Amino acid sequence: MRTWLITGANRGLGWHIANAAIAAGDNVIVTGRNLEKITEAFSGYDAKKVVTLALDIAEEDQIRNVVQSAVAIFGKIDILVNNAGYGQLGPFENNSPADIDNQFSTNVFGMFNMCRAVLPIMRKETHGHIFNIASIAGLVGMPGASVYCASKFAVVGFSESLAQEVADFDIKVTVVSPGSFRTDFLDASSAHFGSADIPEYAEFSRKIRDSSERNNHAQQGDPAKLGSVIEQLALDPQAPTHFVVGSDAVQIASDRLNSRKLELEAWRELATSTDTPNQG
């Protein structure tokens, strides 16, 4: 039986991934930064198999404590899902240094610290699977999401590298890049907007907010189906390093690969004119 540790599981994708794992009969440690919310989100579940713990992933000491508790309870962690995260939106210049620090403390450094705490356990077992939830915004830059994109590009680059560093320990890393899924991601309870008042961006900012409001809870991706897909991939030796998920994301990623290739070829001559001439 597999043991999962999932961050940000009290709602959204994390909740659905946890439910798919529970439906598969696995043991799951579900965490959320508010103990009351995470307990309520999983009330009525078998407490021997579904353990709820408080964890704000921006707090490193909490991470260490939760990982220790997980091992004390189930003896191992087979699957880590680094899901907790949010969107810091609006034009770059509207976001304060504190806004950006907070975004990276959660989406990037929190995930690093989770991996740092769990990897020794997986290395000892020479076994494990880490899912890092990035975004299509980690593969393609988007206006009005520069800070969020920067954090998710970091997740993608980190995960692709980590996958190669830990492959010899039989630990898999899959970076998941979802398109738009119907969660609270765009809701005022989750999304943050930079609040600096720069008149030149007023019109653009309004468009970003209007678009978020229009799409909130109207996204085409079904989070329950994403949960089921992650459950199917977990510990599959063939699981990919990059998993772009949702038809919108697959189309956007495919278009971007093609346009990147065209741009690369268009500039090949100038770009390859910089080598030192061969001395031999």
Ligand SMILES: NC(=O)c1ccc[n+]([C@@H]2O[C@H](COP(=O)([O-])OP(=O)(O)OC[C@H]3O[C@@H](n4cnc5c(N)ncnc54)[C@H](OP(=O)(O)O)[C@@H]3O)[C@@H](O)[C@H]2O)c1
């Ligand atoms: N939905 C999409 O369209 C989409 C697309 C691409 C990527 N993603 C990514 O998917 C992940 C889950 O988002 P979602 O769509 O499920 O959004 P959501 O419904 O807003 O859920 C976000 C979850 O992350 C938690 N969280 C935020 N900061 C945290 C922290 N410091 N410590 C612990 N938990 C924290 C939230 O906890 P609280 O309830 O306490 O706020 C909540 O449980 C995020 O990483 C997001 O970037 C989502």
